[in-house]
Amino acid sequence: MKMKKLVVALACAGALSGSVGAASGPGYDDPDNWPQYHRSFNAWRFSPLAQINRDNVARLKVAWIHQPGNITHGIQATPIVVDGVLYYVSANNNVWAVDAASGRTLWRYEPKLDPLSKQTFYAAASRGVTVGRGKVFLGTLDGRFVALDQKTGKEVWSTQLTDLKSQYGALFSAPPQLAGDVLFGGTTGGDQPISGKIHAVNADTGKPAWTFEILRDDPESWPGDSRQRGGGSAWMPGTYDPRTDTIYIGTSNAAPDYFNADRKGDNKWTASLLALDPKTGKLKWARQEIPHDSWDFDSAYEALMVKGADGKDVIVHLNKSGFVFVMDKDDGKLENVWQFAQHVNWVKGIDPKTGRLIDPVYPEEGKRKLFCPNLLGARSWNHGAFNPQTGLWYSHAMEVCNEVVAGRDDPANLTAISSLSLGIDEIKLVPPPADKPHGRLDARDPLTGKVKWSIRYELPPLSSVLTTAGGLVFTGDMEGRIYAYDADDGKELWRFNAGSGLRGGPVSYATGGRQYVVVPTGLGSHAPGFLAGAYPQIKDLPGGAALIAFTVD
């Protein structure tokens, strides 16, 4: 322990703003900024800054607070920070540029949204913006990509990509991502009777470049007309590896979620990880993780990239099912599948060599069945973080099950933009058998799942995780407590009560020679509502919206 502290201290001393200067490459580059959604294309959510570290984190104090003024669905964004300016999005697609040292507003963009967007189920919330090429890019609640001037916030272009009326309110709840001069992203719609698509435009002009049809045109995979309303949207941000010019993006569950009788077949490419060519939008390869998904097991989460046993990068990909898929980043060939959730009963296991589901248990019409994990997954979309110094992947987990009676959707009720195609007669979120419902923060070997340490919470935290070269892990819970833990052993080193829960992505950056940790607070999203059955106390948790910056004097 003494030796490690010495190494960190030496590393700090050698770097301008406290970053660990020795390392470079993906995950380490551009240490003072948080330039993209996961900071780096390998989705580490790791800040190489070490000015704030295990020795001084107890002195972490509020530097400034930015309040967007509208608390609807809290703040779900991961802020972007470039050269001392922080960009984020609050309710109803309001975009803010904020001085990252003082919290002063530099500009604000308030879009004129189509009134139809008020009727959508996934209303109000967005998970962020993307910054690059002198612009700030936004995916809107009325189905557009919009580019703003990075300096002024004035609209540069706006391109309508979906039709809310005919596509059940398909909208962009996640920031579209850059792949060179291509801007790409998918919509909401995994639980809606649509056919999911990934859209791409030229980032400088907004001119549409290509559209990728996620549901494969293959009658074996989609018998009859099931493909027309099979779900399969890509509702989280993808990542772009410039080394191989490859987009990685995950896809949602198939629809109707639990009623699978009318969509026999494996339903490609729902519940899959896709590798796309950004220039053409053609599929390079795909790995379907949950064939014939019948449990709402989206696979839309981040494609974490870490060194495999042979030193070559591999993709580590958690999906809602409670399993993590480790695969070759160049062809998706499986290297391992390991169980992430403690409570799994929808399948006996997944073959780590072939990915075959072993004895899956499917929902049945009119029969009440218990499934673990529940429809929110073994973890919600709140991202994990990887620290190259510890070699550990830090991810939240949730152990909650659901009792489901599958049933055919009533076509007469699938008429509103807000309609969902869950394929259920009843659903109730319940505790796991012989256990209390709970959440965790696990620190694990990402290749094998071996647990180094784990923290248990009564309510499953819904915040993304941040880890830093200061040997720290930051996150927060649904009740608004923000925590800093020792990355080595999970010891709590600092906490702060924000007053409302966390659902966004904490980030770290440096400006003016000082390191900051910024934490979005304000409980939002539909997840707390989903958790109703298992946690009646959630109804008493307050909403909010405040971006809180911390630093050490």
Place this chain on the structure above:
Amino acid sequence: MFVRALSLLSLLAGLSFNSVAVGPAAVEPAREAAPAGGQFAAPFDLADPARIEAGRKRFNKTCAGYCHGFEGVGGRAPDFKGRKDLPVAVMFETITHGRVGADVMPPWGAAFSAEQIWELVAYLRFLGTQS
């Protein structure tokens, strides 16, 4: 309240059935005409067990899982079980038009007929009598 009820009535009266062949309807209010007699009231006995049962089924299919919890307990809204302070007109209007606060309830007026919404109201009233 009277003015609001009246304007809701005029909205309801102006809509037609069956406006959608492909995709969801773009309209917000409930699809059927308001009850006869011009009163903003249920067109049937809200204590009718058959109506309560129809409402229960629809609530479980649509409202419970995502937001309101099984039997209307928990979630991001106040419990319906044991709750007696909700006027039926407010229930009908909220389901029809949705509401926005710290959370969002989308409007369900285009998804359900007025009769179906009144059945949901019947079930919520029933839950109010439960402990």
